[in-house]
Amino acid sequence: MxxxxxxxxxxxxxxxxxxxxxxxxxxxxxxxxxxxxxxxxxxxxxxxxxxxxxxxxxxxxxxxxxxxxxxxxxxxxxxxxxxxxxxxxxxxxxxxxxxxxxxxxxxxxxxxxxxxxxxxxxxxxxxxxxxxxxRGETVPDELNEKPTQQTDRALELLGEIRDLLKSSTPGEPKP
Amino acid sequence: MNTQVERVSKWCYQGVWGVLTSWFRVPDQPPTLPSENEELEAFQPSEGFLKYLKFKFWILLAIFDVAIFVGWLVITILNPVIGMILAPLAFLIAVVPDIIAYLAIHLRYDTTWYVMSDRSLRIRRGIWIIHGTTITYENIQNVTIKQGPLQRWFNIADLRIETAGGGQSEQGAMSSHCGLIEGVDNAKSIREMLMNRVGQSQSAGLGDDDEQLTELWTKKHIETLEEIRDLLAVRLAQ
CATH class of the missing domain: 2.30.29 (PH-domain like)
Structure with a gap:
């Protein structure tokens, strides 16, 4: 920088x-x-x-x-x-x-x-x-790219966690 | 004949220009902006601006010279002797300021420069006092276009680019919180471009820190989420 x-x-x-x-x-x-x-x-x-x-x-x-x-x-x-x-x-x-x-x-x-x-x-x-x-820090494409990337990744992870929880059927936990 | 007059006047003008650049240190190069491999666009007011200034000049000149002539005529009728003595003086007063003013118009036009890059703009104008203004697009608050009837006739307009902060100085054009791009024929497209940039900006243009504004999810958040997922996966696999 x-x-x-x-x-x-x-x-x-x-x-x-x-x-x-x-x-x-x-x-x-x-x-x-x-x-x-x-x-x-x-x-x-x-x-x-x-x-x-x-x-x-x-x-x-x-x-x-x-x-x-x-x-x-x-x-x-x-x-x-x-x-x-x-x-x-x-x-x-x-x-x-x-x-x-x-x-x-x-x-x-x-x-x-x-x-x-x-x-x-x-x-x-x-x-x-x-x-x-x-300087480049506030150029729009950079500005939009970085946070959305992070946000997408976060959403992806949250989805995975949800799927994991869903796949293990509630009520009958695995032995 | 006409071309000769043109050549002589051009030569005179070059002479004046040379004196200004060498003795009075008027820069003869357009200004630049520090930039990293982005294109710079340097431009001057449009031709119409020169015509507009000259038109105003001719009207003022006519009024001024008629006033002097009438004054001289009155004196001559009242007292022919004094009138005769005053004749060369009146002639000088009528002609010399006009030449200077005409020269000043050309010099004003030639010393006005606008430079725009991807991020900022720089305006430089002036002969005796050279005034340079640098504004980043990020800090622009509003853009005003002004066009009078005479300017519309010459197809030019003035663009005022204002940043935050009040206080109109009495000089108007040289006011501190704004940059004035006068006499351009593409004011609308410049306005579009600037307002696009302002609209895309996610800050108020008051020196906000970008990190606080933009980072919703940081790396730490992601890492923590990854840990939760992995833990959960292990727990459920058991």
Whole structure:
């Protein structure tokens, strides 16, 4: 099963714990776009960069950041609804991207935005391969085949047991 | 003459495209999906979509340019000197945005890609901000087809594929819980295909674990039943 996630050979998301330093440069540029409000735009982003931590494990992702107000988001791969990869022009120049992950919650914005990963396409494809429905497990024919096979076998066995009981006539047990 | 104009415009367009791909890192290849030996189908909006966008463009252009012309005419009648000075400016305002808009339509068309595999679909669009959406069929909740009168005339329709989770963002098309396939001429057959897949799926598309849903009889049940049968057979044979 896990071989299918090998489409991104050599890429191991579990090794990602911190965003790439180039993310700070990107934040500087984005803050410059805010013009005179630069310090107000830059400080939160700076602290976000300084404290941002990712953890990718077998079942899910968690990210946390913040100095005064700390925030931590956890989600499992199975609950991912859709994945968005967004790259604006500055991000493209720096090789960055925003991988936004959506779960089935009520908010309109993405539940988790992963920034500052250089291998964003690989990460997206890795997440995709972990997502529900991306692999053979839920393809209809497989889905229908396995349980019915088991159920048929169970029915067969139950029938045999019934026949066995029937063949031994009740009332006069064999000596 | 006409072919020459065509050739020049094509050359210009190639130039713009080259700048975009090399300087602005716009990918010139269609997107792919990671797949295990399943076929991928990459397609773009239909020709009708381009015509539809251009039609809307020409109407808007006519309104816009007439408004500028009337404004300029009023000024010229009131004060011919200022009118003469403003003439080149008005001409620029009337023409330059049109060229850019016309170019943008072509670029928009050329950067819109839809990829569908057996299990999922990927949508990529955008020039300045490139937006890629990946949705597995398993997670689709509903599919909406929208077609306005103008779109019907051009024989195209928009397909909205929605996953679970609420919240309509104000951007509409870029809304987060959905994928928009716009300007296709085979919307109905895509809809059929998708809804078939959704109908076959035995889960609610909310990340349910398949094992709990599907395994009624496990191997253990079977083994136990086999044991019962064997025991019974031995008992009865005695």
């Amino acid at each position: 896990n071989s299918s996630s090998g489409n991104s050979a050599g890429f191991d998301p579990r090794s990602i714990t911190r965003p790439e330093p180039v993310l700070l440069t990107y934040y500087v540029w984005m803050s410059i776009l805010a013009g005179p409000l630069f310090p107000f735009a830059f400080l939160p982003l700076f602290f976000k960069y300084k404290t941002l931590e990712y953890r990718f494990d077998e079942t899910g992702i968690s990210m946390k950041w913040g100095i005064l107000f700390r925030k931590e988001i956890n989600l499992t791969y199975r609950r991912i609804q859709d994945i968005h990869l967004t790259r604006n022009i500055i991000q493209r120049w720096m090789g960055l991207a925003t991988v936004a992950i959506q779960t089935a919650s009520g908010s309109s914005g993405p539940e988790m935005s992963i920034e500052g990963i250089l291998e964003s396409e690989e990460l997206r494809d890795h997440l995709y391969s972990q997502m529900r429905g991306a």
